Amino acid sequence: MSAPIRSKRRTIADIKALKGVRPIVSLTAYTAPMAQFLDPHVDFLLVGDSLGMVLYGFETTLPVTLDLMIAHGAAVVRGSKAALVVVDMPFGSYQESREQAFRSAARIIAETGAQAVKLEGGEEMADTIRFMTERGVPVLGHVGLTPQLVNVFGGYKTQGRNQAQVAKIMADAAAVADAGAFGFVLEGTLEPVARDIAARAPVPVIGIGASPQCDGQVLVTEDMLGMFNEFQPRHVKRYAELGVEIGKAAAAYADEVKARTFPAIEHTFQPKA
Template sequence: MNSKFTTQSFSKAKQKEEKITMLTAYDYSMAQIIDGSGIDAILVGDSLGMVMQGHDSTLEVTMDHMVYHCACVSRGVKHALVVGDMPFLSYHVSTEEAVRNAGRLIQEGKAGAVKLEGGKNMAGTVKAIVNAQIPVMGHIGLTPQSVNIFGGFKVQGKQEAKARALIEDALALEEAGVFSIVLEAVPEELARIITEKVSVPTIGIGAGRYCDGQILVINDILGAYSEFTPKFVKQYAHLNATITDAVGEYIQDVKSQKFPEKKHTYAMDESLLKKV
């Protein structure tokens, strides 16, 4: 954990068949904890629209939101590669605008790379951003910004034609210059095929055991987001209950005057106090 994890580290990990670990983070304190735990990479995801802002999807997240949260996270990270999500409509209108917005995540947000959703349809945009010397992580399968087209958050690639399309998407992204590809909510065997076909690492989220790495939303693995828990999530803690109990105990202590105690207070010199 002494050296910085970089986009080149992704490639080396795949070559050595070492699994890559990723989690999301949205603020300084959590990023500091996750980074100190030894995580390889941190995604400042537009999932903050749901877990931080309380929306039903990621579509309300703006570039200003992403720049702000990337900057917060980056200040808490020393080891991990920070990847900033490009939000809805930040890279769809024009190639020039896409490059400019990607540059904001690097320049203002201090991210080390950006992530955007889409396959063949976004290959040209990816290439332009890479040509601007900005590393890009791809994202195919269930792409949350396309939730209205998909008709909800559904597994992708279960039919033959759609499975072939996802393989083609992955190859197009590799050709465009991505350093890694997120595979979200795709059948495990399809993810395995894609992982074997591309030379860049695949990072799975609901894509099974054969990807080169895994990513999950930090709030999900800590049990701190109670709205919905996807099938592919493993909870490693239950902070919702822990926090609820802690706050309840605090409320009772204040109301019963058990808090604050003497040890929680500051003293003042009595001679000075008499002069007040």
Template sequence: MQRKRLTAPDITASKGNRRLVVITAYDAGQAGLAEAAGADILLVGDSLGMVVLGQEDTVSVTMEQMLHHAAAVTRGSGKALVVADMPFLSYQASVEEAVRNAGQLMKQARVQAVKVEGGGEICPQVRAMVSAGIPVMGHLGLTPQHVAALGGFKVQARTAIAAKRLLRDAMALAEAGCFALVLECLPAQVAQLVTRELPIPTIGIGAGASCDGQVLVFHDLLGLYEGFQPRFVKRYAELGRLAREALTEFAQEVRSGNFPGPEHSFDMAPEELVLLLSSLEES
């Protein structure tokens, strides 16, 4: 019997009991594969701008694109909690806009939660979304939507002052109602401290082994993305290389006439072929 889909309260309750597996997904096929592998959370990340849409960063991703891909992931899954990133400027401008756009993702894409980047400055939005019945996951550290302000993709909170500020932001997000928090590109010691102090689970990506869970991008862990590879990525397979080899073999066989072979073709019944040829001769 298929177990029910995980909920945001289930994820919060997992803290201290089990480690969370989080994998990004951008379509129904990827969702099914990640869920079958045991993912607790499928994150429809705005990283789709880079690994799927060929953009330079995540800033250009639109609400329409997120709705399209998030809906596909939801349709392709049945057990994991589906969380969708809220794209750049879909929640920062006002509380009302944040609730409206998050509501779109819940109603149209049927996700079970949304994720936002930022600290204390977005707590009013988080409170409003949670009050509206929308579960919210936070994201601190390297926040890709702020890459221009951060000066690039760099490890964050390397100083004691910056680490204390990040901890304050993390506590504020938890108090505002976030059910979990992504920590990206932080010194392992800082992530360990935040994880210890927070009542909600932390999900690390480039933040050491002490977090309550870990997330990687689907294309990164399977070797499907040939762009920049951060230090924290572990490639568990090289499917990109295998795909290129298979596609090259297909192209060669088409050009040589070796594909399709008889085993890939369909035959007409002999008597029907005779009738066809005789009718053509008569005409």
């Protein structure tokens, strides 16, 4: 009897090799069940600190803790088989020093089983990225609109609207790649600027609110599934309206409970004859 075929989880090398071959597919996941649904369709799953807003109702990502990211990262690893798993490093877990960053990343990798971490920042984080990658921690960078700097930006504002911003994003992208990141997320950047960065970068550029010409795309899954009815960011395309369907299902359930049509006899446990 032959041994069962086990699906092989994608590696950093696999992701890097896709640049110039085909677009890289990524979505966020925060739980094991969602990871199971998404796993067959994506190249990597991002356990984003956006979970603070999506799951916990925070106004920003800033209150998210390292322990919280580790708990959700481990759940996503358990729920997936084939996709590479990247876990966000939350605000305050890496900015103090490169040593702090390595310790935080080492905890994430060891306690979750994820293959890489993601951190925000460009030139100012290049030395930290180099320190981490030289010690065996794969890093996905994040430049352009960086949500952890929402208070510095004065909100979630599109980047690349003037020459100073363009020059900074270009310099940040180059610095992150030169420091050893295997790729970087480019968020909230004017399309022509994002297109130019993707063409120049030696590593995969994963766009979100950037350009179709990026080497890959990532979206917050709950945005893509239409689970937030009150707001739809410009960069999001809704592929389903699950929020509406969940509301309909809850309403139908409530009506049946009130009418005593649920549970029916077939939903109960009866004594054996």
